[in-house]
Amino acid sequence: MALIELSDISKSYTIGHVSQQALTHITISIDQGKLVTFVGPSGSGKTTLLNIIGCMDKPTQGEVRVAGTRVDTLDRRQAAKFRGEHLGFIFQSFNLIPVLSVYENVEYPLLMIKRVSATEREARVWRVLEAVGMTAFKDKMPDQISGGQKQRVAVARALVTNPEVVLADEPTANLDQATAHKIITLMREMRDSFGTTFVFSTHDPRIVEHADVVHTIEDGRLVQDSTFLSGGIAHA
Numbered sequence: 001m002a003l004i005e006l007s008d009i010s011k012s013y014t015i016g017h018v019s020q021q022a023l024t025h026i027t028i029s030i031d032q033g034k035l036v037t038f039v040g041p042s043g044s045g046k047t048t049l050l051n052i053i054g055c056m057d058k059p060t061q062g063e064v065r066v067a068g069t070r071v072d073t074l075d076r077r078q079a080a081k082f083r084g085e086h087l088g089f090i091f092q093s094f095n096l097i098p099v100l101s102v103y104e105n106v107e108y109p110l111l112m113i114k115r116v117s118a119t120e121r122e123a124r125v126w127r128v129l130e131a132v133g134m135t136a137f138k139d140k141m142p143d144q145i146s147g148g149q150k151q152r153v154a155v156a157r158a159l160v161t162n163p164e165v166v167l168a169d170e171p172t173a174n175l176d177q178a179t180a181h182k183i184i185t186l187m188r189e190m191r192d193s194f195g196t197t198f199v200f201s202t203h204d205p206r207i208v209e210h211a212d213v214v215h216t217i218e219d220g221r222l223v224q225d226s227t228f229l230s231g232g233i234a235h236a
């Protein structure tokens with residue numbers, strides 16, 4: 001069974017008397033352990049789609065299942081609990097807490113959400129900091145490290161709760177090409193090590209090449225469905 005299932009999703013935003021159609025009849029299945037991207041022009045609906053999968057927003061129509069749970073019917077409290085237990089988030093602007101060290105930033109989701117012992121917490125933080133190659137920087141503050149290093153810390157923070165799915169809205173938008181490439185390589189390694197499914201949006205065709213599956217969105221519709229296999233493109 002797919003880890004994420006979107007069934008005939010539509011979404012419209014209403015401001016005053018004006019309705020804006022953001023997504024129209026989207027059906028997508030995402031398997032566990034894949035690196036999946038949404039690509040498309042600005043305003044095509046990528047962020048809306050990520051927000052719906054991330055239980056931050058609800059579709060106007062259709063059903064959403066993530067890790068076996070119907071999430072579009074959860075109330076705010078249930079959605080927050082679900083996010084904490086099953087999802088990790090990476091943002092294009094990194095969103096590290098400026099007054100916390102690298103170590104404390106990664107530890108933070110465990111303190112907030114999961115009831116884990118201090119020993120287990122320390123072991124988990126070290127494990128993800130090692131995985132992203134940031135143990136040497138653990139006592140640095142966010143303003144003392146580079147953009148690429150900040151995004152490594154953000155990847156570690158997203159993974160520390162062992163989420164099934166990590167969602168990222170243009171995670172490489174504020175990084176130069178070489179650093180963006182390193183972050184995607186890191187996501188692939190994390191996928192292989194932890195079996196995590198990564199779903200992210202991007203404008204960058206050079207990043208798209210590294211995805212397992214690419215979904216193209218235009219004007220709120222799914223226009224093309226391509227799977228990248230061993231460098232070749234096979235239509236799914």
Ligand SMILES: Nc1ncnc2c1ncn2[C@@H]1O[C@H](COP(=O)(O)OP(=O)(O)OP(=O)(O)O)[C@@H](O)[C@H]1O
Binds near residue numbers: 015048049
């Ligand atoms: N909160 C909102 N209220 C009203 N309209 C919205 C809202 N959020 C998004 N939209 C509209 O929905 C459509 C899809 O927006 P969305 O942000 O999902 O696109 P996107 O593909 O992520 O764009 P970008 O690449 O620029 O981030 C756009 O027409 C946008 O103006």
